[in-house]
Amino acid sequence: MQTDSGWVDVPHARIYWEATGNPDGFPVLYLHGGPGSSLGQGGYRKRHDPRRFLTVGLDQRGCGRSTPAAYEDLDHLHDNTTQTLVQDIEAVRKHLGIEQCIVTGAS
Incomplete structure (x- = not known):
């Protein structure tokens, strides 16, 4: 089982x-609840068989380990829209070279 992490730069955020x-497994994109939540301790990883799937989690804009935190960048809080969040997801998907994936989440 492989574990990797990083950041993707998007306008006004990382x-x-x-x-x-499994890096060759079918990708599953996990979205945490929000706003204001995070991936937490990674319990979501247990939801998918690591031998069959590559599970990718991301912290939404302004949440968790994404930067800046929403309260630190109030001038751009108006950018935190559904469309911007979808663009952030697309940026991560493209960065990782994922063409198709299952999308799942909580909340």
Whole structure:
């Protein structure tokens, strides 16, 4: 099982992502609840068989290990929209070279 993590730069933010499981497995993108939540301690990783799937989690803009935290960048809080969050997800997907994936989450 492989674990990797990093950040993707997007306008006014850096989005944190982490990937675990089989690098050749089918990608599963996990979205945490929010706003204001995070990937936490990584319990979401247990939801998918790491031999069959590559599970990718990301901390939403302004949350968790993504930077800046929403309360530190109030001038750009208006940018935290559904469309911007989708663009952030797309940036992570493209950065990781994922063409198709299952999207799952909580909350």
